[in-house]
Amino acid sequence: MSESSLPSVQSFAIGNIQLAKVLDSLEPTSPRFLYVDKRKDDFDPHLEWLQPHFVDPEKRMLLSIHTFLIQTKHHTILIDTCIGNEKQNLAFAQWNGRQGFYLRDLxxxxxxxxxxxxxxxxxxxxxxxxxxxxxxxGRWTPTFPNAKYLFNKREWEHWQNEPNPEDQAVVQQNIVPIIEAGQVEWVDNAWGIDDEVTLIPTPGHTPGHCRVLLRSNGQEAVITGDMMVHPVQIAEPQWQQQADVDKALAIETRTQFIDQHCDSDTLILGTHFNTATGVHIVSKGEQKRIKQ
Ligand SMILES: [Zn+2]
Known part of the structure; x- marks a missing residue:
């Protein structure tokens, strides 16, 4: 299936909130890319519930990159803006100069x-x-001209002075143009976008990383961000992610989150989870996994 023909929009309802997943990319990825010391065979104890949606027949991880489009009574909100088009000097060279279909799918x-x-x-x-x-x-300009972009202060403090040219490519192409356009609203700690959507700090992957809590009409969902990238981490929260800035804190944050939401009604919306994307965490004996 070519990228352009993938089913790119998937819808959810959480109480009165309408939510859609809009895909930018879905790629099979080697575990080596994501985890410090894990290989394909480390997935074997969990293949029963990870295949076919989250691990392919060659035991590569299926990682989705998508936006969550949230419609509340009051606001239209986008959570995460994916890879983008035409970027240069990125850490993953295969994404340089990319031409994806995100705006069409939005x-x-x-x-x-x-x-x-x-x-x-x-x-x-x-x-x-x-x-x-x-x-x-020829200029990087905000894609969403009427939006306030919420920037976590701690996150910006970390990235603005990172000397690595690949980090600076992200800062200069994706972040600075928003600041220069005057569209930033600076936020810190737990922060409510409106009465149904709240940003909650979950540091570890990065210093200012936040998950997003959605609560409406008695129902609850959480957008994970990269606190947890692949569903295997529900069973193996102690696996170290290459990209976690503070690996020990990331493990602590992830383990706490999984324990807190195990056997609950909270819908877990994985920022990189392939379809079904919205899952429930359940215990099975000593193990935790996705409810099927
Ligand atoms: Zn990510």
């Missing part, structure tokens, strides 16, 4: 860029901030 989910009120990126990595900007007349 339109298919009935979202015009002008209609977005808030944009929030769970953290400032390249696969979460890309579509915050687009190239227009």
């Amino acid at each position: 339109a298919a989910a009935s979202c015009a860029p002008e209609s977005v009120d808030y944009v929030f990126c769970t953290h400032m990595h390249l696969d979460h901030t890309g579509w915050s900007t687009r190239l227009q007349d």
